[in-house]
Amino acid sequence: MVQSEVTTKLNEQLNLECYSANFYLQISAWCHQKKIENFSKFFQKQSKEEIQHIHRIFEYLNDIGKMPILSVINAPPVDFSSLTELIYMAYEHEKNITNKINSLAQTAITLNDYSTFYFLQWYIAQQQKEEKIFKSIKNQLDLVTLDYNGLLLIDQLIKNQY
Ligand SMILES: [Fe+2]
Numbered sequence: 001m002v003q004s005e006v007t008t009k010l011n012e013q014l015n016l017e018c019y020s021a022n023f024y025l026q027i028s029a030w031c032h033q034k035k036i037e038n039f040s041k042f043f044q045k046q047s048k049e050e051i052q053h054i055h056r057i058f059e060y061l062n063d064i065g066k067m068p069i070l071s072v073i074n075a076p077p078v079d080f081s082s083l084t085e086l087i088y089m090a091y092e093h094e095k096n097i098t099n100k101i102n103s104l105a106q107t108a109i110t111l112n113d114y115s116t117f118y119f120l121q122w123y124i125a126q127q128q129k130e131e132k133i134f135k136s137i138k139n140q141l142d143l144v145t146l147d148y149n150g151l152l153l154i155d156q157l158i159k160n161q162y
Pocket of ligand 1: 020049050053097
């Protein structure tokens with residue numbers, strides 16, 4: 001039987017994934033406004049992936065007979081000073097999500113909830129992938145000067161990579 005502390009944390013994670021989906025969709029809109037189209041598409045894709053993350057937890061809670069509870073989601077930032085700033089923010093956000101998943105896994109293990117611990121393995125692997133992607137983009141951005149040519153170059157690079 002899944003302990004209530006795990007259920008509470010799973011629901012917190014469910015809502016965090018909702019925030020992530022909104023955050024990346026909002027970033028996509030900003031990139032579109034700035035005509036950085038490949039980044040706009042990339043973040044739209046990221047947002048869709050976050051929606052899958054929402055549904056996995058939603059279905060898991062249903063499967064174990066617990067109620068998924070959707071809460072108020074904070075509004076994501078709308079404006080960014082630069083592409084670099086938003087990539088740094090997205091990278092920090094992913095690192096924060098990794099910490100939350102790790103903490104959730106730790107709670108599951110502490111409470112001998114091996115079923116949830118097993119369920120979380122997919123998220124742990126996913127977070128490793130997400131962090132690697134954002135770190136790689138951050139590193140590439142650090143190498144270019146973000147004048148018009150630099151933006152075009154980096155926007156083409158992301159099209160071919162992700
Ligand atoms: Fe996620």
